[in-house]
Amino acid sequence: MYPSLTRFPADLFTDFEGLQRQVEQLLAPPGWPSSIRAASRGAFPAINVGITDEAVEVYAFVPGVDPARVEVSVDKGLLTIAGERPGDMRPESEKVSVYAQERFTGAFRRVISLPEDADHTSVEASYRNGVLKIVVPKRAASRPRRVEIQG
Amino acid sequence: MDMRQVNKERDVTQGQASTPLVPPVDILEDAEGITLWADMPGVAKENLSVGVEGDTLTLDATVRLGETTRMQPVYAEVRVARFKRSFVLSRDLDTEKISADIRNGVLTVSVPKREQAKPRRIDVRLG
Numbered sequence: 001m002y003p004s005l006t007r008f009p010a011d012l013f014t015d016f017e018g019l020q021r022q023v024e025q026l027l028a029p030p031g032w033p034s035s036i037r038a039a040s041r042g043a044f045p046a047i048n049v050g051i052t053d054e055a056v057e058v059y060a061f062v063p064g065v066d067p068a069r070v071e072v073s074v075d076k077g078l079l080t081i082a083g084e085r086p087g088d089m090r091p092e093s094e095k096v097s098v099y100a101q102e103r104f105t106g107a108f109r110r111v112i113s114l115p116e117d118a119d120h121t122s123v124e125a126s127y128r129n130g131v132l133k134i135v136v137p138k139r140a141a142s143r144p145r146r147v148e149i150q151g
Numbered sequence: 152m153d154m155r156q157v158n159k160e161r162d163v164t165q166g167q168a169s170t171p172l173v174p175p176v177d178i179l180e181d182a183e184g185i186t187l188w189a190d191m192p193g194v195a196k197e198n199l200s201v202g203v204e205g206d207t208l209t210l211d212a213t214v215r216l217g218e219t220t221r222m223q224p225v226y227a228e229v230r231v232a233r234f235k236r237s238f239v240l241s242r243d244l245d246t247e248k249i250s251a252d253i254r255n256g257v258l259t260v261s262v263p264k265r266e267q268a269k270p271r272r273i274d275v276r277l278g
Contacts, residue, residue: 045192046228052221059216061192061229063256088188088257089177102175103190130192130256131216 044104045081045132047112053144056118056136060110063130064088064103070127072134074120079134082109117142171235174210174258182270184244184263191234192256201251201260208249209237210258 048059060081062070070083087105092098114120118136125134174189191199193214200211214232240246245265252259 043228047226048216048224048229049226050218050222050224052223057218057222059218059229061256063190063192064188065255087177088259089179090181092179095181097180098178099180099185100176100178103177103188104175127255128217129195129215130190133216 043110044085044108045110047081047110049112051115053138055138056114058112058134058136060132060134061130062108062127062132065130067127067132070132072123072125072132074114074123074136077114077116077118077120078111079114079123079136080109080111081132081134082107084108170231171211171233172229172231173236174212174234176236182264184261187238187258187260187262189234189236189258189260190256191253191258193229193232194234194253194256194258196253199251199253199258201249201258203240203246203249206240206242206246207237208240208246208260208262209235210260211235212258 044062046061048061050057050059058079062081062083062085065083065085070081073080073082084107085105087103089098089101090096114136115138117138119139120136123134123136125132127133174191176190177188179186189210191210191212191214193216194212195215198213198215200209202209202211212234214229214234240262243264244262246262248263250261
Protein backbone atom coordinates (compact mmCIF):
# COMPACT_ATOMS: atom_id res chain seq x y z
CA MET A 1 0.00 0.00 0.00
CA TYR A 2 1.33 3.43 -0.87
CA PRO A 3 0.88 6.05 1.80
CA SER A 4 0.86 8.99 -0.54
CA LEU A 5 -1.12 9.79 -3.63
CA THR A 6 1.77 11.36 -5.40
CA ARG A 7 4.36 8.81 -4.39
CA PHE A 8 3.58 5.48 -5.96
CA PRO A 9 5.03 3.52 -8.87
CA ALA A 10 3.93 4.60 -12.32
CA ASP A 11 2.87 1.03 -13.18
CA LEU A 12 0.11 1.09 -10.61
CA PHE A 13 -2.27 2.06 -13.35
CA THR A 14 -1.69 -1.18 -15.23
CA ASP A 15 -3.03 -3.04 -12.22
CA PHE A 16 -6.48 -1.66 -11.81
CA GLU A 17 -8.49 -4.82 -11.18
CA GLY A 18 -11.31 -4.21 -8.76
CA LEU A 19 -10.53 -0.56 -8.24
CA GLN A 20 -12.12 0.34 -11.52
CA ARG A 21 -15.45 -0.78 -10.22
CA GLN A 22 -15.18 1.50 -7.23
CA VAL A 23 -14.14 4.69 -8.87
CA GLU A 24 -14.72 5.27 -12.51
CA GLN A 25 -11.56 5.19 -14.53
CA LEU A 26 -11.09 8.65 -15.88
CA LEU A 27 -7.72 8.23 -17.48
CA ALA A 28 -6.95 5.49 -19.97
CA PRO A 29 -4.34 4.84 -22.66
CA PRO A 30 -5.32 6.08 -26.14
CA GLY A 31 -7.81 3.78 -27.81
CA TRP A 32 -9.10 2.34 -24.57
CA PRO A 33 -12.60 3.07 -23.47
CA SER A 34 -12.40 6.03 -21.14
CA SER A 35 -14.86 7.62 -18.79
CA ILE A 36 -17.40 9.79 -20.53
CA ARG A 37 -16.52 12.50 -18.03
CA ALA A 38 -12.78 12.21 -18.52
CA ALA A 39 -11.12 15.55 -18.96
CA SER A 40 -8.40 16.19 -21.45
CA ARG A 41 -4.84 16.60 -20.24
CA GLY A 42 -4.18 19.85 -18.52
CA ALA A 43 -7.78 20.37 -17.41
CA PHE A 44 -8.27 22.68 -14.45
CA PRO A 45 -8.34 21.70 -11.72
CA ALA A 46 -6.24 18.53 -11.77
CA ILE A 47 -7.78 15.83 -9.59
CA ASN A 48 -6.42 12.90 -7.58
CA VAL A 49 -8.65 10.32 -5.95
CA GLY A 50 -7.82 7.82 -3.25
CA ILE A 51 -9.78 5.46 -1.06
CA THR A 52 -9.40 4.32 2.50
CA ASP A 53 -11.46 1.79 4.40
CA GLU A 54 -13.68 4.58 5.65
CA ALA A 55 -13.88 7.14 2.87
CA VAL A 56 -13.23 8.33 -0.64
CA GLU A 57 -10.75 11.24 -0.70
CA VAL A 58 -10.74 13.63 -3.62
CA TYR A 59 -7.94 16.17 -4.01
CA ALA A 60 -8.58 19.04 -6.42
CA PHE A 61 -5.59 21.24 -7.22
CA VAL A 62 -7.04 24.75 -7.25
CA PRO A 63 -4.19 27.17 -6.44
CA GLY A 64 -5.02 30.82 -6.01
CA VAL A 65 -8.74 30.32 -5.67
CA ASP A 66 -10.69 31.74 -2.76
CA PRO A 67 -12.23 28.66 -1.08
CA ALA A 68 -15.37 30.64 -0.36
CA ARG A 69 -15.88 30.91 -4.10
CA VAL A 70 -15.54 27.22 -4.88
CA GLU A 71 -18.77 25.31 -5.12
CA VAL A 72 -18.67 21.66 -4.14
CA SER A 73 -21.87 19.72 -4.62
CA VAL A 74 -23.02 16.12 -4.68
CA ASP A 75 -26.04 15.07 -6.66
CA LYS A 76 -27.08 11.58 -7.70
CA GLY A 77 -23.65 10.16 -7.02
CA LEU A 78 -21.83 12.89 -8.93
CA LEU A 79 -19.37 15.19 -7.24
CA THR A 80 -19.08 18.59 -8.90
CA ILE A 81 -16.32 21.10 -8.23
CA ALA A 82 -16.94 24.47 -9.82
CA GLY A 83 -15.75 28.02 -9.47
CA GLU A 84 -13.89 30.82 -11.08
CA ARG A 85 -10.26 31.77 -10.96
CA PRO A 86 -9.33 35.40 -11.42
CA GLY A 87 -6.12 36.28 -13.21
CA ASP A 88 -3.20 38.11 -11.58
CA MET A 89 -1.93 39.62 -14.79
CA ARG A 90 -2.28 43.22 -15.84
CA PRO A 91 -2.99 43.78 -19.51
CA GLU A 92 -0.06 44.52 -21.74
CA SER A 93 0.54 48.19 -22.33
CA GLU A 94 3.25 50.66 -23.16
CA LYS A 95 4.74 50.12 -19.71
CA VAL A 96 3.94 46.45 -19.18
CA SER A 97 5.36 43.56 -21.19
CA VAL A 98 3.89 40.10 -20.83
CA TYR A 99 6.33 37.23 -21.38
CA ALA A 100 4.32 34.24 -20.26
CA GLN A 101 0.67 33.58 -19.59
CA GLU A 102 0.33 29.87 -18.92
CA ARG A 103 -1.81 29.80 -15.80
CA PHE A 104 -5.50 29.01 -16.05
CA THR A 105 -8.01 31.81 -15.65
CA GLY A 106 -11.77 31.85 -15.86
CA ALA A 107 -14.60 29.55 -14.89
CA PHE A 108 -13.98 25.87 -14.22
CA ARG A 109 -16.09 22.81 -13.55
CA ARG A 110 -15.14 19.19 -13.02
CA VAL A 111 -17.44 16.29 -12.36
CA ILE A 112 -16.49 12.87 -11.05
CA SER A 113 -18.70 9.95 -10.19
CA LEU A 114 -18.50 8.60 -6.67
CA PRO A 115 -18.56 4.91 -5.84
CA GLU A 116 -21.96 3.49 -5.00
CA ASP A 117 -21.05 2.85 -1.38
CA ALA A 118 -20.23 6.51 -0.73
CA ASP A 119 -22.40 8.28 1.79
CA HIS A 120 -23.40 11.44 -0.04
CA THR A 121 -25.06 13.01 2.94
CA SER A 122 -21.95 13.88 4.92
CA VAL A 123 -19.34 15.30 2.57
CA GLU A 124 -16.54 17.37 4.07
CA ALA A 125 -14.29 19.79 2.22
CA SER A 126 -11.18 21.65 3.36
CA TYR A 127 -8.70 23.92 1.59
CA ARG A 128 -4.97 24.08 2.29
CA ASN A 129 -2.08 25.43 0.23
CA GLY A 130 -4.22 25.57 -2.88
CA VAL A 131 -5.50 22.02 -2.61
CA LEU A 132 -9.16 21.30 -1.97
CA LYS A 133 -9.63 18.02 -0.12
CA ILE A 134 -13.07 16.46 -0.22
CA VAL A 135 -13.82 13.49 1.99
CA VAL A 136 -16.87 11.38 1.23
CA PRO A 137 -17.35 8.69 3.88
CA LYS A 138 -18.36 5.19 2.89
CA ARG A 139 -21.61 3.82 4.21
CA ALA A 140 -21.02 1.98 7.46
CA ALA A 141 -22.37 -1.26 5.96
CA SER A 142 -19.69 -1.32 3.26
CA ARG A 143 -16.70 -0.69 5.50
CA PRO A 144 -14.44 -3.66 6.06
CA ARG A 145 -14.89 -5.26 9.44
CA ARG A 146 -13.36 -8.11 11.24
CA VAL A 147 -15.39 -11.28 11.49
CA GLU A 148 -14.94 -13.23 14.64
CA ILE A 149 -14.49 -16.95 14.17
CA GLN A 150 -16.56 -18.92 16.58
CA GLY A 151 -15.62 -22.31 17.71
CA MET B 152 16.46 4.29 7.00
CA ASP B 153 14.42 1.15 6.83
CA MET B 154 13.91 -0.94 3.73
CA ARG B 155 10.41 0.22 3.00
CA GLN B 156 11.61 3.75 2.94
CA VAL B 157 14.34 2.83 0.46
CA ASN B 158 11.84 1.13 -1.81
CA LYS B 159 9.56 4.07 -1.71
CA GLU B 160 12.33 6.44 -2.62
CA ARG B 161 13.38 4.23 -5.52
CA ASP B 162 9.86 4.03 -6.86
CA VAL B 163 9.65 7.76 -7.01
CA THR B 164 12.99 8.27 -8.70
CA GLN B 165 12.49 5.59 -11.35
CA GLY B 166 11.29 6.22 -14.86
CA GLN B 167 9.36 9.08 -16.24
CA ALA B 168 7.24 9.51 -13.15
CA SER B 169 10.22 11.01 -11.35
CA THR B 170 10.62 13.98 -13.69
CA PRO B 171 9.53 17.01 -11.68
CA LEU B 172 6.39 18.80 -12.79
CA VAL B 173 6.87 22.09 -14.60
CA PRO B 174 4.63 24.65 -12.91
CA PRO B 175 2.69 26.94 -15.24
CA VAL B 176 3.75 30.57 -14.90
CA ASP B 177 2.68 34.10 -15.73
CA ILE B 178 5.50 36.61 -16.19
CA LEU B 179 5.30 40.34 -16.70
CA GLU B 180 7.73 43.21 -16.71
CA ASP B 181 7.11 46.82 -15.79
CA ALA B 182 9.32 49.77 -14.88
CA GLU B 183 10.10 48.29 -11.44
CA GLY B 184 11.13 44.85 -12.57
CA ILE B 185 9.80 41.40 -13.33
CA THR B 186 6.96 39.67 -11.51
CA LEU B 187 6.42 35.94 -11.87
CA TRP B 188 3.51 33.85 -10.63
CA ALA B 189 3.77 30.06 -10.49
CA ASP B 190 1.03 27.57 -9.68
CA MET B 191 2.32 25.19 -7.01
CA PRO B 192 -0.67 23.62 -5.29
CA GLY B 193 0.11 21.56 -2.20
CA VAL B 194 3.34 23.43 -1.51
CA ALA B 195 3.87 25.01 1.91
CA LYS B 196 6.45 27.70 2.55
CA GLU B 197 8.82 25.30 4.30
CA ASN B 198 8.89 22.95 1.30
CA LEU B 199 9.78 25.64 -1.20
CA SER B 200 13.15 26.86 -2.36
CA VAL B 201 13.67 29.90 -4.56
CA GLY B 202 17.34 30.28 -5.40
CA VAL B 203 19.67 32.17 -7.69
CA GLU B 204 22.93 30.68 -8.90
CA GLY B 205 24.90 32.82 -11.31
CA ASP B 206 22.21 34.24 -13.54
CA THR B 207 19.75 31.36 -13.11
CA LEU B 208 16.65 31.58 -10.94
CA THR B 209 15.42 28.15 -9.83
CA LEU B 210 12.12 27.29 -8.20
CA ASP B 211 12.07 23.91 -6.48
CA ALA B 212 9.23 22.68 -4.32
CA THR B 213 7.83 19.53 -2.76
CA VAL B 214 4.12 18.78 -2.68
CA ARG B 215 2.61 17.54 0.59
CA LEU B 216 -1.05 16.67 0.57
CA GLY B 217 -1.35 15.25 4.07
CA GLU B 218 -3.19 12.17 2.88
CA THR B 219 -4.56 9.61 5.24
CA THR B 220 -1.81 7.04 5.57
CA ARG B 221 -3.89 4.02 4.67
CA MET B 222 -5.20 5.59 1.53
CA GLN B 223 -4.95 3.72 -1.73
CA PRO B 224 -4.65 5.91 -4.82
CA VAL B 225 -7.15 5.00 -7.51
CA TYR B 226 -6.80 7.88 -9.93
CA ALA B 227 -4.20 10.61 -10.22
CA GLU B 228 -3.55 13.46 -12.59
CA VAL B 229 -0.78 14.82 -10.38
CA ARG B 230 1.60 11.87 -10.09
CA VAL B 231 4.82 13.57 -9.06
CA ALA B 232 5.22 15.38 -5.78
CA ARG B 233 7.74 17.91 -7.00
CA PHE B 234 7.78 21.14 -8.98
CA LYS B 235 10.91 22.50 -10.60
CA ARG B 236 11.55 25.23 -13.11
CA SER B 237 14.46 27.53 -13.95
CA PHE B 238 14.74 30.90 -15.64
CA VAL B 239 17.76 32.77 -16.92
CA LEU B 240 17.87 36.34 -15.63
CA SER B 241 19.57 39.25 -17.31
CA ARG B 242 22.22 41.62 -15.93
CA ASP B 243 19.85 44.52 -15.48
CA LEU B 244 18.00 42.63 -12.75
CA ASP B 245 19.01 42.90 -9.12
CA THR B 246 19.34 39.29 -7.95
CA GLU B 247 20.19 40.46 -4.43
CA LYS B 248 16.73 41.90 -3.99
CA ILE B 249 14.51 39.06 -5.17
CA SER B 250 11.48 38.50 -2.97
CA ALA B 251 9.15 35.52 -2.93
CA ASP B 252 5.85 34.73 -1.27
CA ILE B 253 3.60 31.68 -1.50
CA ARG B 254 -0.09 31.86 -0.70
CA ASN B 255 -2.83 29.34 -1.43
CA GLY B 256 -0.47 27.40 -3.67
CA VAL B 257 0.54 30.36 -5.82
CA LEU B 258 4.15 31.51 -5.69
CA THR B 259 4.85 35.17 -6.46
CA VAL B 260 8.44 36.16 -7.22
CA SER B 261 9.50 39.79 -7.68
CA VAL B 262 12.83 40.56 -9.30
CA PRO B 263 13.53 44.30 -9.18
CA LYS B 264 15.67 46.11 -11.71
CA ARG B 265 18.97 47.59 -10.69
CA GLU B 266 18.70 51.30 -10.01
CA GLN B 267 20.73 52.25 -13.06
CA ALA B 268 18.64 49.92 -15.23
CA LYS B 269 15.36 51.66 -14.51
CA PRO B 270 14.02 53.56 -17.47
CA ARG B 271 15.21 57.11 -17.97
CA ARG B 272 14.82 59.42 -20.79
CA ILE B 273 17.81 59.81 -23.02
CA ASP B 274 18.13 63.11 -24.71
CA VAL B 275 19.21 62.86 -28.28
CA ARG B 276 21.45 65.71 -29.18
CA LEU B 277 21.60 66.95 -32.68
CA GLY B 278 25.16 67.00 -33.84
